[in-house]
Amino acid sequence: MKKYFVIITISLLTGFAGLAQEDDNEDDRGGKLQVRMREYIQKRLNLSRNEAEKFSPIFLRYILELRRTHREHKTDKPLLQLRVAEVRVRFRNEFRQIMDEQRANRVFEHQREFEKMIKDEIIQRRTGNGPIRRNRALQLH
Numbered sequence: 001m002k003k004y005f006v007i008i009t010i011s012l013l014t015g016f017a018g019l020a021q022e023d024d025n026e027d028d029r030g031g032k033l034q035v036r037m038r039e040y041i042q043k044r045l046n047l048s049r050n051e052a053e054k055f056s057p058i059f060l061r062y063i064l065e066l067r068r069t070h071r072e073h074k075t076d077k078p079l080l081q082l083r084v085a086e087v088r089v090r091f092r093n094e095f096r097q098i099m100d101e102q103r104a105n106r107v108f109e110h111q112r113e114f115e116k117m118i119k120d121e122i123i124q125r126r127t128g129n130g131p132i133r134r135n136r137a138l139q140l141h
Contacts, residue, residue, distance in 0.1 A: 033118070034063050041110045045103045054098045059107075062091040 038059050042052045065087050073080040088108055095104035 034060065037063075037111065037114045040114050041107055044110045044113075045099065045106060047099065047103075051098050055095070058091065058094050058098070062087070062094075065091070 038056060041059070042055060047055055066084065069083045069087055070080065073083050092104050092107070095107055098104075
C-alpha cells in the first residue's frame with residue numbers, strides 16, 4: 001500500500017512541477033502586467049477605439065521584442081542600449097502608422113512612467129513604508 005502511495009505522490013509532484021514551468025507560449029498572450037501597461041498607455045494617449053485595436057497587437061510585439069533583446073544582450077550593457085534604441089525606433093515607425101508622431105513618441109515616455117510606478121510600488125511593499133494598497137500603481141488614472 002505504501003508503495004502505491006509513494007508512486008502516486010511522485011507522479012503528482014512531477015506533474016505539478018511540469019505545470020509550474022514557464023511556458024514560452026505564455027509570452028504570446030501577454031501577462032497581466034503587460035495588459036495593464038497597454039491599457040495605461042492607451043488611456044494616457046487618448047486613443048480612439050479604432051486606434052486602440054490597431055495599437056494592441058503592435059504594442060504586444062514591441063514588448064516581446066524588447067524582452068527578447070534584454071535576454072540576448074543582458075551581459076553587454078552598451079550593446080543592450082543600442083539594440084533597445086533600435087527596437088524603439090523601429091516600433092515608433094509602426095506606431096506612427098496608427099497615430100500622429102507626437103503621440104507615437106510619447107508611448108515610450110508613458111511606458112517608463114508605468115514601469116517607475118510599478119518599481120515604486122514594489123519598493124514600498126518591500127520596505128513596509130505606508131499603507132499597502134493592492135494594485136494601486138496598476139489603477140488607471
